[in-house]
Amino acid sequence: MPILENLWIIPLLPLLGSAINGLFGAKWPKAIVNSVALGSTGVSFLCAVEAVREFLGYYEGNHKAWVKPFFDWIVAGNFRAGFDLQLDHLTVVMLLVVTGVGFLIHVYSTGYMAHEGGYYRFFSYLNLFMFFMLILVLAANYVLLFVGWEGVGLCSYLLIGFYFLKKSASDAGKKAFIVNRIGDFGFMLGMFLLFRTFHSLDFSTVFEAASKPEVAVEPLGQFGVLTVACLLLFVGATGKSAQLPLYVWLPDAMEGPTPVSALIHAATMVTAGVYMVARSHILFTHAPTAMYVVAIVGCATAFFAATIGLVQSDIKRVLAYSTVSQLGYMFLACGVGAFGAGIFHLMTHAFFKALLFLSAGSVIHAMGGEQDMWNMGGLSKKIKVTYWCMLFGTIAIAGFPPFAAFFSKDSILFAAYNSETGGKVLYGVGLLAAVLTSFYMFRLIWLTFYGEKRYDEHHVHVHESPGTMTGPLMILAFLSLTGGWFALPALFGGKDYFAEFLSPVFGAGEAGGGEAAQSLEHILSIVAVVAATAGLLVAWRMYSKKVQRGTSEGMHKLLYNKYYVDEIYAATVVRPLVWLSTNVLWKVVDAGMIDGAVNGVADGAAAVGDAVRHTQSGNTRSYAVWVVIGAIVVLGIVFWPILHPALFGGVR
Amino acid sequence: MVPTNYYLILSAVLFGLGVLAFVFKRNIITIFMAIELMLNAVNLAFVAFGQALGKSDGGVFVLFVIVVAAAEAAVGLGIIILTARNRRSLNVERVDLLKL
């Protein structure tokens, strides 16, 4: 099994591509940069496919995950963190999504970024991101996962601030990195706690130890060790996957180029938090309090972000808040125990969200850089391919069958409904969020593609995007349509193939049981479709005809300004910290104590020199006196054994 | 018999007086003479020890000290003559070109 033995090849190829492009790409023509970047990602994808094939063959015989340690990275006392890579069914899903969608977005970028400066740098960063994301997904212990975690955060910073000459872009990059860091602090504390409890951070060791019967399920409301550890890990996930309260970086991250938004902030990086929670599902199932918190945060975020998305005017902002909202759904799924459904939604979301972002990029490209929807309109006839792809994505996200998200969102809402702890409330809020999702996505469609054109034809020459861009769009559109069909048979009483695929990891508990459950599921599906249609109709009423941007007041103003959350954070967190840094850390510690100490040493030396200077008076007689003093000192030292009894009187 | 200690104490006293003169006098020649006084005090100590231990080593050392003192006096006085001619003064405090 050549690839399985050498799993490191899958992340290494993008790393090589990144290094080659980064070091040499500045002077190369675009064609060579392209071939390096696309080649490394493409071959990595093929290797991933082959690895999956080999793994499935291996699993037939052995029925356990494939773990291969490659070398010892940290060995300290009884702590060992190795560069160990593993492959199990969950990793298979993540691996194929990351490499596949990643490759498509790379192809798209060759078209989108063709006229941008720093072309080679973009692909170097993008490949570097692939490397770190693959490390994250293939890691077999928390430490290596954290390496990938931090690495994708770094690449996110580099790529968001790609147009670094624009202040808003570099600020957004910093914001993303810093907010992520706050989450990472929680993650690290969680890891420390896990190490202290289980004395190892390898997945196999920790999960085996946690599944032993003696490890009790901690009751709801109590904060045992596992609950605290899971909550801390979840803090890290809120940072990385943009949940309340650390979601604020994701909308600002839209300053980066659109392929970046598609790859990192839709399909892959932000899903790392969901992946981590799903990977740690054994720990979470032993800590119902933590799961409850996860579900509530996920549900609240889904609703909260959807409300903000209702009134945004920047096409990418709408999609950004939509991403936050959909991530909330994934966490809701994990929180109610339906980890498989959460991963299913992660996969379908990768397809349709990447599709939506890339189509939006295509629209922006067609409009020559315009991103404000109020300056668009009537584009459906002009850019037909883009229009149809975007429509596919919108129908998918709204949850209409037979498109992909219908199945995944449905499983989530069904699992939420059945949850014992406040499930009905979670279901209700989730359903409401689905209505809002449908509404604002169709609002986007109508504002952008229908109505009269609200732009000046002489300045903007609307043109369809080149093949390198529309090709991936069409592939993703196809996947948005068909991606959910794994679960299709379940609708008619058959098997949910996706849940079955993941059952070696999550257990078979999610296969729905019994007739009553089946019909409840059918009812809930129909309710979901009705909700989506309601949203569509309201949007149609409001936006399909002649519209214009109104004034913003009251509730609209509150939502448009994102509930002023950024301003609140700035006042309560940022300003006090800046004040602390300036007045305490800078003025007192750095300038006062450290500089004072260093300067003090210099001043002390100067003072000593100044004092000693007086011995060099030029006067021979004083020199003579110094000689005598020296002689007294030397004689004193030499005669000390004889003299000191005399000085202190009597025998000592 | 005179105890050895007496000679040694006398030697110490003479040495101290030599140091006193060395520090207090301003005429360069007088300072030189104070050095000779200190050397003499040391000679006394050498002879006293030598005689007390019954060996001739004390005498030999004194010989060497006298020879060296003589050579030093010769060269030193030569330098003093030159310096005195240069600076036209025998006051050691006038030779202060190294003053900061």
Add this chain to the structure above:
Amino acid sequence: MTAPVIIFFVLAALAVLASVSLILQRHPIHSALSLIVVMVALAGLYLLMGAEFVAAVQIIVYGGAVMVLFVFVIMLLNAGDEERTNFSKLATFGGIPLALALGGIIAAAIVRSSGHLPPPAASGAMSSTKQLSMLLFSEFVYPFELTSFLILVAILGAIVLAQREN
């Protein structure tokens, strides 16, 4: 109070008084003469200890050559009374205590330690000239040669220094 002790005290007093006079005199020639008195007194003490050769050498070389040299230089330079300058505060105020401290340390060390040395032999049997010369040319021949070399160098130095600038 035996006779040697009395003689010792007389000679010692003479030496000390002459040294004090060396310090207190204003004209360098008087200091030189005081120094000669010290040397003669010391020669007497050497005789008292039984080191005749050393006493003789002291008077001949020290008193007869070195001090004469001093007197000649004083004459050559036309030295007058000492100037009463006082530029060094350190020397003025610290001089006496320090010198006394130095002498005191040495004296204290002597008194504390050398209680068990025998008194110097009165007769010259131990340190006759013959004994001394035997020692000088056997054990100490190397320093002896070196000192002859030293004298040579000193002579050369003195000659070089005495030359006038051309």
